[in-house]
Amino acid sequence: MTMGEFDILLLGVTGCVGKLAAAELISHFGEEIRLGFGGRNVGKTEAVRAALAAQYPSALKVPIVQVDTANREVLAAIVRRSKVVLNLVGPYTAVGEAVVRACAEGGVDYCDVSGEGLWQHEMIGRYHDTAMETGARLVFGLGIASAASDLSAFVMAQYMHEKHNVKLSQVHMVWTKFEAAGASGGTVSTLMAEGERSSSERHLLRDPYLLHPAGSRAHLPGQNRQTTPLFDVDSDRYTIPWISSDVNTQNVLRSYALLDYSYGRAFTYYESFAGSMGNGFFNGLIPAMIMHFLLGLLFLFLRLGLTRPLMRALLPKPGEEPSAEALDKGCVEGLITAHGEKGCYQVTGRLTIPFEPGYKFTSISVSEASVLLAKAEEHDLIKAKRGCLTAASCFEALLVEKLLSRGIKWEILD
The missing domain is CATH 3.30.360 (Dihydrodipicolinate Reductase; domain 2)
Incomplete structure (x- = not known):
């Protein structure tokens, strides 16, 4: 796995889930992780960072990287700067594949909140074997779906x-x-x-x-x-x-x-x-x-x-x-x-x-998952995983425990 300058590179911070996920990572993990923001439009990304800093002053320390997903070589170099790429840029069907490919080929962990089953199917068919070879963990569907x-x-x-x-x-x-x-x-x-x-x-x-x-x-x-x-x-x-x-x-x-x-x-x-x-x-x-x-x-x-x-x-x-x-x-x-x-x-x-499930639960779930990936060396269970994965198959009880600590409940009624 890569040992870049970032633990987590968050793509899509200008979207609603992206803003919430950024706030989650800054407020709950702070100095524990080295966070970076990646975006196509640096000006918009800087504006979001400034808005976050009004509530979380440490947000101003988060570096911003300009990301051009259309340039394969540049994108490959960017993702290798991070342990984990947290991709919140959609629709994944239209713009998601380039980031998945770069992570699979570069041995970089990847996670998203995609809910497009056919796109996930296509990504598994194209990049599962590559990720198995490079050791990348590509985890799809970490939002309310699925x-x-x-x-x-x-x-x-x-x-x-x-x-x-x-x-x-x-x-x-x-x-x-x-x-x-x-x-x-x-x-x-x-x-x-x-x-x-x-x-x-x-x-x-x-x-x-x-x-x-x-x-x-x-x-x-x-x-x-x-x-x-x-x-x-x-x-x-x-x-x-x-x-x-x-x-x-x-x-x-x-x-x-x-x-x-x-x-x-x-x-x-x-x-x-x-x-x-x-x-x-x-x-x-x-x-x-x-x-x-x-x-x-x-x-x-x-x-x-x-x-x-x-x-x-x-x-x-x-x-x-x-x-x-x-x-x-x-x-x-x-x-x-x-x-x-x-x-x-x-x-x-x-x-x-x-x-609220679509935005708040989704941002909490994918943020907790991305931190688990960033700290994979601390968890033998995650270290052993590779390829195209799901929430349960990658994290098993580890993510359940994290979500329980955030107020989500699984109860047995009888």
Whole structure:
């Protein structure tokens, strides 16, 4: 691994998550890490640094590096100046590959908050073997998509093994509350980019094993995938498919494979939504069907060439961010039901995130993960990892413990 002048080089500090992540790294880790900011526009990056310094004076000491991702040789030299590149520049589908390639080839650790399953699939196919050779750890999806789901499945698998010495047959995550600040312009751009994929590519997005390591799938169990409103016995209400269920499931199942199928050889995972999104609540078949229809209509309009320009005009633009008031609100609750093999045990857990998920949880999760990577030499578990990884497969209980210390809760209810 590289031993550059920075422990963490943060790209994308001018975005909302970037600003929050920078504040997290400065306020919680301070002199523990050597932080650098990388950006295409030095002036904008300096302005963000100055704004951060109003609250955290030490921010003025953070060096700024101009980053041109279009220049392969220059980018390669820049990433080698850091142990870890924390990439918060999206949409990843459009602009993410150059940084992944530079880190893989340079043996530099990398992490991001990507939620684009097909892009992750492409990066794994192109750079996993290279990263295995150079020793780079490339960790995708460390935001609310998909770290919260990935770590929840890991927590339930660990509990069932340690408490009952039982493997899992299934984990079902039902999001019972999801109150977020809304979509940013960057998130909308990501959805637009995914919508421009071909129909065959979008079909791949529904493959639960999209991120599974290359090789035979003959031994893999069939996976559940909710597509319509259904009544869920565990949460005692009607549920609808969760908007991030595909990429979350793909990350959970990659972890399951990279952790040597330790959850259980017949393990399955799926997600649903039932509850509040901040502006409403449904608990009945008709309201669930209406909400399912409206979400389907939204994603259809994002994909259709005729309606995409209208959606671009109506939805937030790149650079637009939620208000400070919106960021101060929000919370998440998820009901996690784990079934043991052969029906011998059923255990219910609950995930509670007591603050805004899309920005605040994401910034905390990826910041904690980047510091763990920067301090990999202190953790034998992380030192042994390499290649394209997920939250659970790279950090296992280490990241769970860090998030517990920040107020996130995983509780066993029975």
